[in-house]
Amino acid sequence: MEANLQGRVAIVTGGSKGIGRAIALRMAASGADVAILARDEATLEEARQVVAQKARARVMVARCDVTKAQDIASAYEQVVATLGRVDIVVNNAGTSRTGAFLSITDEVWQEDLDLKLFAAIRLTRLAWPQMVERRWGRVINVLNIGAKAPKAASAPTTVSRAAGMALTKLLAGEGAPHNVLVNSLHVGLIDSDQWVRRHAQSAEGSYDAFLSGMAKNIPLGRVGTAEEFANVACFLASDLASYVTGAAINVDGNLSPVM
Secondary structure: OOOOOOOOEEEEEOOOOHHHHHHHHHHHHOOOEEEEEEOOHHHHHHHHHHHHHHOOOOEEEEEOOOOOHHHHHHHHHHHHHHHOOOOEEEEOOOOOOEEOHHHOOHHHHHHHHHHHHHHHHHHHHHHHHHHHHHOOEEEEEEEEHHHOOOOOOOEEHHHHHHHHHHHHHHHHHHHHHHOEEEEEEEEOOEEOHHHHHHHHHHOOOOHHHHHHHHHHHOOOOOOEEHHHHHHHHHHHHOHHHOOOOOOEEEEOOOOOOOO
């Protein structure tokens, strides 16, 4: 059965590249109106063109630095003015910044929390009242598997993501009586722009060999694709997942030691 998002409006942060763009593309191909939010205007326009080729409905972009509350409010207003409302929020913006605990300054902690936690809080808070009123809504928080099983020297990312998982469960409880479903998707090793950049910086061997090396500890034997991740997000956004809320779902080829 195909996930059908016809008549729905989705907003995807960090949607101009990688996993975010794959999610925007998959949802647009499934019939949703899609708003793509990101900071860089050039990559936003490129994403709009790519997504529009597969879209069955409207596609728009809005420049937004999600670490800034005013940017989020302004972008949300643009989306509602253009597309009418927001039914689906995908909080995807983020990085994988890590380091040893004593190396992380207050400023770095705050930057990471602003990007990965407060951005999700602020955008969801804007869309939430209308979702509750219409008795239909979806919030999908893109986190990582480190949120469940943090390793040494994995802060601030894993700490911010763990907070995002707690936010997901809290919102799922509040949204359930109103048919507003909230889930988190946890990234393992997914082929995306960040790995392309890291390979370019290393300048060692081919990119395929680089991915193969990354996959050595993945039980499924390979790195996942952004499209595979987007398929799960699209399912959660659709009525096919009408009894799924408060779940923290790994999309990682069984890499995580925690379910």
